[in-house]
Amino acid sequence: RKEVEQDPGxxxxxxxxxxxxxCTYSNSASQSFFWYRQDCRKEPKxxxxxYSSGNEDGRFTAQLNRASQYISLLIRDSKLSDxxxxxxxxxxxxxxxxxxxxxxxxxMVKP
Amino acid sequence: DGGITQSPKxxxxxxxxxxxxxCEQNLNHDAMYWYRQDxxxxxxxxxxxxIVNDFQKGDIAEGxxxxxxxxxxxxxxxxxxxxxxxxxYLCASRGLAGGRGAYNEQxxxxxxxxxxx
Numbered sequence: 029r030k031e032v033e034q035d036p037g038x039x040x041x042x043x044x045x046x047x048x049x050x051c052t053y054s055n056s057a058s059q060s061f062f063w064y065r066q067d068c069r070k071e072p073k074x075x076x077x078x079y080s081s082g083n084e085d086g087r088f089t090a091q092l093n094r095a096s097q098y099i100s101l102l103i104r105d106s107k108l109s110d111x112x113x114x115x116x117x118x119x120x121x122x123x124x125x126x127x128x129x130x131x132x133x134x135x136m137v138k139p
Numbered sequence: 140d141g142g143i144t145q146s147p148k149x150x151x152x153x154x155x156x157x158x159x160x161x162c163e164q165n166l167n168h169d170a171m172y173w174y175r176q177d178x179x180x181x182x183x184x185x186x187x188x189x190i191v192n193d194f195q196k197g198d199i200a201e202g203x204x205x206x207x208x209x210x211x212x213x214x215x216x217x218x219x220x221x222x223x224x225x226x227x228y229l230c231a232s233r234g235l236a237g238g239r240g241a242y243n244e245q246x247x248x249x250x251x252x253x254x255x256x
Contacts, residue, residue: 036179062244071229071247072182115181125170125189125233127245131181 032130051116060119106137141166143248162230170233171213
């Protein structure tokens with residue numbers, strides 16, 4: 029089983045739609061969780077950290093469920109510019125600051 | 140404005156050649172990382188360094204080597220021993236908690252695309 033698993037997609041949605049991605053992780057001791065965004069042929073960039081109580085940043089909402097070991101990202105009112113690959117990232121057990129990246133979920137927003 | 144630079148952007152290598160990828164950061168970050176990304180896949184850790192003059196193997200270190208003589212620089216050499224080196228190589232750095240960015244956030248350079256001919 030991969031340490032961080034994501035549905036690779038692609039998710040094809042119309043502009044204005046709400047879309048949700050899920051990610052599962054295997055290490056119950058993980059403490060830090062992130063969503064990164066990666067545009068085609070570019071480097072990943074941090075979209076948002078994921079906190080235990082859930083957090084929101086504009087149209088983006090992240091949730092963490094420790095009991096089930098999954099993380100979600102909700103995007104409301106999708107824009108064309110949201111088209112990208114979204115990487116789920118968790119820190120590694122007993123390796124403090126090391127991160128494990130999921131394979132990414134590709135989102136394509138259509139006009 | 141601080142950041143991470145990688146060069147070259149594109150690199151072509153003949154089989155049997157060693158090549159070195161450059162990574163420089165002016166963020167005053169202590170930790171630096173090298174990842175490899177293959178098409179449609181996530182990032183895999185090659186090497187990392189938490190402080191100057193110290194580095195550790197990641198998950199796929201075979202066929203690669205690194206050095207960390209200066210805080211700002213973490214070059215990666217892809218040796219001829221690496222059987223399938225064609226990939227997108229990403230360098231990242233991380234600062235201390237309380238500094239710029241979220242705790243554990245890694246900042247990435249623009250990457251180097253290596254192709255073996």
